[in-house]
Amino acid sequence: MKKNKMSKSKKIDAVITYTILIAVCFVFFFPVLWLIMASFSKSGSIYDLNGFFPKSYSLGGYIKLFTDTNMYDYPNWIKNTLFVSIGSSVIGTTLVILTAYTISRFQFKSKKVLMKSTLILNMFPSFMGMTAVYLLMVNFGLINQLWSLILIYAAGAPMGYLVQKGYFDTISNSIYEAARMDGASNFRIFLRITLPLSKPIIVYTALTSFAWPWSDFILPNLLLKKKDMWTVAVGLMHLDETQFTRFAAGSIFIAVPIVILYFCLSKFLVQGVSAGAVKE
Amino acid sequence: MNIKEKLKKIKDILLHSPLPVKCSICIMGTGQLLYKQWLKGITYLAIFGAMIAYMVMYGVTDIKGFITLGTTQAEPWLGTTGDDSVLMMLRGLLTFIIIIVFLTVHISNIKDTLNIMNILKSGKKIPSLRKRFGYIMDKKFYVVALAVPVIGVLVFNIIPILFMIIISFTNYGGDIVPPKLVDWIGFGNFVKIFGLSEIKQTFVKILSWNVVWAVIATFLNYFGGLALALLLNKKCVKGKTFWRAFPILAYAVPGFITLLAFKFMFSYGGPINYYITSAGANAVGFLDIDAGITAKVIGLLVNAWISIPTSMLLATGMLSNINTELYEAASIDGASSWIQFRKITLPFVIFATTPVLITSFIGNFNNFGVFYFLRGGLYMDGYFLASDTDLLINWLYNLSIDNNYYGIGAAVSLIIFIITSIFSLIVYINSSAYKKEDTFR
Numbered sequence: 001m002k003k004n005k006m007s008k009s010k011k012i013d014a015v016i017t018y019t020i021l022i023a024v025c026f027v028f029f030f031p032v033l034w035l036i037m038a039s040f041s042k043s044g045s046i047y048d049l050n051g052f053f054p055k056s057y058s059l060g061g062y063i064k065l066f067t068d069t070n071m072y073d074y075p076n077w078i079k080n081t082l083f084v085s086i087g088s089s090v091i092g093t094t095l096v097i098l099t100a101y102t103i104s105r106f107q108f109k110s111k112k113v114l115m116k117s118t119l120i121l122n123m124f125p126s127f128m129g130m131t132a133v134y135l136l137m138v139n140f141g142l143i144n145q146l147w148s149l150i151l152i153y154a155a156g157a158p159m160g161y162l163v164q165k166g167y168f169d170t171i172s173n174s175i176y177e178a179a180r181m182d183g184a185s186n187f188r189i190f191l192r193i194t195l196p197l198s199k200p201i202i203v204y205t206a207l208t209s210f211a212w213p214w215s216d217f218i219l220p221n222l223l224l225k226k227k228d229m230w231t232v233a234v235g236l237m238h239l240d241e242t243q244f245t246r247f248a249a250g251s252i253f254i255a256v257p258i259v260i261l262y263f264c265l266s267k268f269l270v271q272g273v274s275a276g277a278v279k280e
Numbered sequence: 281m282n283i284k285e286k287l288k289k290i291k292d293i294l295l296h297s298p299l300p301v302k303c304s305i306c307i308m309g310t311g312q313l314l315y316k317q318w319l320k321g322i323t324y325l326a327i328f329g330a331m332i333a334y335m336v337m338y339g340v341t342d343i344k345g346f347i348t349l350g351t352t353q354a355e356p357w358l359g360t361t362g363d364d365s366v367l368m369m370l371r372g373l374l375t376f377i378i379i380i381v382f383l384t385v386h387i388s389n390i391k392d393t394l395n396i397m398n399i400l401k402s403g404k405k406i407p408s409l410r411k412r413f414g415y416i417m418d419k420k421f422y423v424v425a426l427a428v429p430v431i432g433v434l435v436f437n438i439i440p441i442l443f444m445i446i447i448s449f450t451n452y453g454g455d456i457v458p459p460k461l462v463d464w465i466g467f468g469n470f471v472k473i474f475g476l477s478e479i480k481q482t483f484v485k486i487l488s489w490n491v492v493w494a495v496i497a498t499f500l501n502y503f504g505g506l507a508l509a510l511l512l513n514k515k516c517v518k519g520k521t522f523w524r525a526f527p528i529l530a531y532a533v534p535g536f537i538t539l540l541a542f543k544f545m546f547s548y549g550g551p552i553n554y555y556i557t558s559a560g561a562n563a564v565g566f567l568d569i570d571a572g573i574t575a576k577v578i579g580l581l582v583n584a585w586i587s588i589p590t591s592m593l594l595a596t597g598m599l600s601n602i603n604t605e606l607y608e609a610a611s612i613d614g615a616s617s618w619i620q621f622r623k624i625t626l627p628f629v630i631f632a633t634t635p636v637l638i639t640s641f642i643g644n645f646n647n648f649g650v651f652y653f654l655r656g657g658l659y660m661d662g663y664f665l666a667s668d669t670d671l672l673i674n675w676l677y678n679l680s681i682d683n684n685y686y687g688i689g690a691a692v693s694l695i696i697f698i699i700t701s702i703f704s705l706i707v708y709i710n711s712s713a714y715k716k717e718d719t720f721r
Contacts (some may be wrong), residue, residue, distance in 0.1 A: 014516040021511060025526035028585070031537035035541055036549070051558075075307050099429045106422040114426075123701040124441050127648060127673055127695035131680045132447070151626060155432030183492030184420035201612060206474040215534030218648065222681065237653075241549050260526040263525070270689070 018260060039248035046244035061249035072243070074250055076228060077235040080146055081214060081254070084231060085152035092157030096205050100164030101194055105176065118159055126156075127218070134222045142224045153213050166170035167201040168194070207265055293394070304393040308386055311393035317406070324389050331382050334622045339375050346372020349450070354459035365462035369446055373439065448690035457684060469691035479688065481673070482664040490671045493580070494645040500584045500645070501636055505591025506629060511619075512592075513599050524596075531589035539653035543567065546654075567655045575655060575669050583650050591640070598632045599625070642700050648673045657682070672696050 024161040034052050041054030041063050047053060065074045103111060133152060142148045171194070179189050195202070224230055230238075232254050239247040293301065304311030309324030350363025387715045399406055407415070446454075448469055473483050508527065512520055530538070544550050546566040553563040567575050602625065610620045630637075651669045657678075658667040665683055666675045672692060678690030 007636060010516070017511060017514055017516055021523055023519065024508060024511070028526040028530040028589070029348070031538070031545070031585075032533060033538075034545070045549070046544055046547070049554070051552065051554045052551040071426055094434065095429045101335070102422045102425040108422050114430075118433075119704070120701070121441070122439055123395045123704045124693075124697050127676060128444050128690075128697065129437055129440040129648070131686070131689060131693070132444040133436065134681070135366070135447075135686070136370070136440060136443065139370060150435050151432075155436035158429035158433060159437065185418045187418070190425075192420075211534075217537055222288045233534070236540060237536070239545060241544065244544060247540065247544070255533050255537055258534065259529060260530040262528060266528055 031185060035248045036252055038245060039252045041245045041248070043243040047241065049244075050171060061245040062253070065246060065249050065253065071223075073230075073233060073240065074230065074235065074246075077230050077232045078254070080224075080229060080234070081231040082151050084146055084153070084220075085210050087147070087211045088157070091150065091204050092156035092209040093202065093206045095158045096161055096164055096209070097159040097198070097202060100161040101168050101190060101198075103161065104165045104168035105194075118161070119199050122159055130219060130222060132232035137223060139202075143223055144229050145180060145223075146229065148160065149213070149219060149223060153209070153216075156190045157209055164201050164205060173199055205263060207261060211261075214254070214258060284669075285669060293390075293636065297394070298397060298717075301390070301393045301397060301579070304390055308389045312396070314489055315393070315396050315400070315406075317396065320392070324385075327382075327385060330380075332376065338371070341379070342368070342371040342375040346375070349463055350449060350461045351595065353461050362459055363569065364458045365450075365460075366452065366458055369450070369462070370443065373442060373446060377434075377439070387523065429606075435522075442688045444693060447686050448694050451687050453680070453684050453686035453688065458607060465687075469687045470695075473691055473695070478664045482660065482666055483692075485663065485668070486670060486672055486675050488665060489576075489668065493647075493671060494641055497580055497583050497647070498637065498641045498646040499507075500580060501587040501591050501640065502633075504584055504588040505593075506595045508588060508592045510625070524542035527589035527592050530585060531593070535586055535649055537585055539582065539649055542578075542585075543654050546578060569655075569658050569660060569667065579650050579654060579669055582654065583644070583647065584652075587640075587644075591636075594633065595629060598629050601632070602628050637704055642703050645700060646673045646696065647671060648677065652677065672702070 022227075037052070037054060037057075038046075038049065040057045040059065041049060042056040042060055043049075043054070043056040043220065044061070044064075071074060103115065135145050137148060175193060176189060179193055182193070213231075215233060217237060220231045220234045224234060232250065236247055236250055239250075294305070297382055300311035300314040302311075303314060304324075308328035309321045309326075309327070312321030312324060315321075345363070345368035345642060349365040349368055352360070352362045354360060354362030396406060418519065421521065449464060449466060450462050451465045472479050473478060511517070514521055532644075548563050548565065552566070555564050564574075565571055566578055606624050607620055610624060615623070648671075651671060651674050653669065655669060656674070658666055660667045663670075665678045665685070670678070673696065675690045676689050676696065679685040679692060
């Protein structure tokens, strides 16, 4: 279609479309931009900002984040968060992939029972289990332990196997049958055929099960009462208005890697989200 | 096989099976020993012995303790240690689980003896242990693969939930925490929630706001995301990846950061109040205890900001699945783009996303984060440990974590479960993936 042939109504339509688009993107971008600007504010308190904009800019917020660690030990929070996130991502992904693959691939007697019971379990508010987990942990003295967080996250991960099962369902059965004919054992098939075929879903699973502990606050807030055990989420929650620059800098610092990760993997993300939705 | 046939079969096994099978039914492992399956027999026998030892040493007292929940209270003045009711509940629960596990092992033991009997009857040789091991690793791959996940879910999901259900029938919480003795009170907590004036009023108010919140939030997020996806999908929009990056940015920033940032934005010292005060007006407490409807609206908008990108991604995926020939045919027939949208796009997207719509309804119903961060920990007059924006899940948190009302909290969570399970059941029973599990093959 040539431009000069474009009708007037189409031009108006395009103008309106772009206006709305710019407005929407501004709404989504502005809070983030505000945080970024605030993180470079010279003064620490929110009261010293000129509305959305700092009076003067400096890198002080970031430097303080890593040097002034007496009250708020940010490097330590990062260390704890990384430990918990990586641990639960590795164990959780393994368990989810194994569960989803097995349920998708094999026909066995207790399969329906298993699927139905996960459905019922998923209906309980996740929070309900958490209060009980808290009570259990208190009673067994497992509070203030980072690895107990990893255990809880990883153990809960197989409950969300449906997205991954949906993916495995799309792999044709004939590949497996051919391999069986050649005498490969089920374990070998899983290693040699299934895993290489399911890279996208593994990446998706690893990313989501990394991001969940990375940004969760309920469980760490419940179970980590000691200050030197805090994760980033718990630590940032304890910053008040006078520590606003520190909050902004700390937030930007942990948000940047995860945002980059999401953008690099946005292709998988759309696939993963929609695959799960269609099959759920 | 119906129940009658099953019973007949069991009766048949009990009466007419050979001695080893009968032995195995009475004492685990003896049947295998009589069939000269030494290792298996000894293992089963050892489990049987361990179980009896456990029951004698702990099991019986634990079950007794579970029933009484303790009889002697600790007297610090006299220096006597009393019973810890919560520990007794837990140990009782564990004993019940151990008994159930034992029974399944016992059944597997009986089945195993029957299996050996059948093999011998048909005159074949009993496969060696090594062969059997290989068989289990390969043919029963699913058992091996699912063992760890199932145990994990049992320990970290099922036991806590069972524990919670148990607690909801006790008076645990408030002043009554160990060393004081906890008692069974039957449906007492539920009677309180549905009958006692202040708790009941709070419950009714929170529940009605919770439903309103979930409905509005779901529609806002869903149609917001759909509208955004359609906007980005328009032919005249160039550089879709660029535009799409902004919502994805919002999607990628961890939720707690967004929520805390918005809290700062609407706080007294925040930028919005800065402009209000520099215009000469008084600062507005957007999220104060008496903020009323403002706080609710802010909550809805903030939630939309967080959730619209997700539903946009979803809708984008859906839109790319629509058959473009439909549109071409419609254009030839002279349908305007509005009619095309109404007759092709909308029905398709709504059809494809109905399950998501209902899951997101449940997600919003149990949306803990928004009001926890924006104005958590506020208690209003006329509410029992809650404020007017709190959802049931926030109330549950206030009750059980902040104020130790474990019993009532557990009862509230059971009620939430009943409400959400009704919705979930509708979703899952109607979802095509569940009905036709294997049609995608």
